[in-house]
Amino acid sequence: MIEQRLHLMIICEDEYFFNWIASTIKVSDMMINAITRVNIDKLSEICILPSCDQLLIIQETLYLQNVKKINSNYASMGHEFPLLLVTDSYADNNDRKDAFTIIDTIVKESLSIYSLRHAIRSLLKDYKLTKRLQRLAHYDALTGAANRYLFDDRMNETLKKSKRNKESFSLLYFDLNGFKVVNDTYGHQVGDLFLKHFVMRLNQVKRETDTLARLGGDEFCMLLPNTNEKNLAKFIVRIIDSFSTPFLDFNIQLPIKSAIGGVTIRDQNESMLSPQEIVKIADKCVYEAKQSKETHSVVKVI
The missing domain is CATH 3.40.50.2300 (Response regulator)
Structure with a gap:
């Protein structure tokens, strides 16, 4: 050493x-x-x-x-x-x-x-x-994103803090479009590189206080403390802009497209939602966004 x-x-x-x-x-x-x-x-x-x-x-x-x-x-x-x-x-x-x-x-x-x-x-x-x-x-070995254990811990802490300080917070859920085709066409080595590249793009735009986690496969969540719906909308624009340059490796060029589901909790004292319920709402928004084959976002404000 x-x-x-x-x-x-x-x-x-x-x-x-x-x-x-x-x-x-x-x-x-x-x-x-x-x-x-x-x-x-x-x-x-x-x-x-x-x-x-x-x-x-x-x-x-x-x-x-x-x-x-x-x-x-x-x-x-x-x-x-x-x-x-x-x-x-x-x-x-x-x-x-x-x-x-x-x-x-x-x-x-x-x-x-x-x-x-x-x-x-x-x-x-x-x-x-x-x-x-x-x-x-605490971290996903492939991508370096937080794993489910760390995400759950940060989520619980964010809910407590937002309730105590009466702060808004937001959650984004990502589901990559066409990832199965990438794996089937080019193999898992390229698929793994694609996932790492996807996480790298998100890390470049997120704040130090945000937590990006891999929940499994090609599904990711990002927790954004002290973030209202207006700031979330601006942040989503930055994310979509970061996807504009395609992935390029092994002389393979692939577009980066993802369905994005989001939820903003204005007041946790009023909503009293559990972490699981908040993730479920974001997951439903992802399902709606998935109807478009291009990068698209659906956000719900509570």
């Missing part, structure tokens, strides 16, 4: 602890991008750097005092960093069992260049393995 540069973030009460950790890391053979001291109240403001490994070192006493705040910040970010706790003793602490992220400990009296380096590398390795396993559990 190629080692990335490390952005080390340290949460501590005293300057001596920070300086000791920072100076120890600097004289190790680890590739350092930056070492910064972080205010625990501003944890959610940390920039996520895909090009770096990022890790938090925190004194255990501070962690135990602020574990709820740390978990809350991680939840609001939708991202967590692995934590290395510096503890005063070798005794296990059961207060760590409900941690939001991957945690390891190192005893203060055993700190050295070698023990710190080993602890950091071991923790990052475990963290990356866990993230890979989570991705396999």
Whole structure:
């Protein structure tokens, strides 16, 4: 495994602890991008750097005092960093069992260049393995879209949030036109590439807060939080525009056409629909849109 540069973030009460950790890391053979001291109240403001490994070192006493705040910040970010706790003793602490992220400990009296380096590398390795396993559990292996499990989870969260904040949200259902013909004519290899290309087109126009999921075969759903019918209509136009360029691979050129069914829930407090009922409404809209062989959309507002 190629080692990335490390952005080390340290949460501590005293300057001596920070300086000791920072100076120890600097004289190790680890590739350092930056070492910064972080205010625990501003944890959610940390920039996520895909090009770096990022890790938090925190004194255990501070962690135990602020574990709820740390978990809350991680939840609001939708991202967590692995934590290395510096503890005063070798005794296990059961207060760590409900941690939001991957945690390891190192005893203060055993700190050295070698023990710190080993602890950091071991923790990052475990963290990356866990993230890979989570991705396999939550995302479709072929297209990279969310799977049904993750979609259901995001749907439930969106319903709760929209009800709490009285926000509109929308759902789009896609059913590719002529996909069976693509598979039968050109084989599953081309069919798989076509599906991946379809997802890529949708990913290019969707927002970070939207969830695109593969429900099975050539059927996909996109959940759009805080989206009313007016914004949904504009978004559908962008989607249709993104399909204007045909798929091209293996010297095979194929048009991208999809039936699009949509539903906008103006007020979940009034509609009180379940996730399954909302998907069913969008599915019925897809059936209507499917009557046209071209890309066509049918949207219902509730």
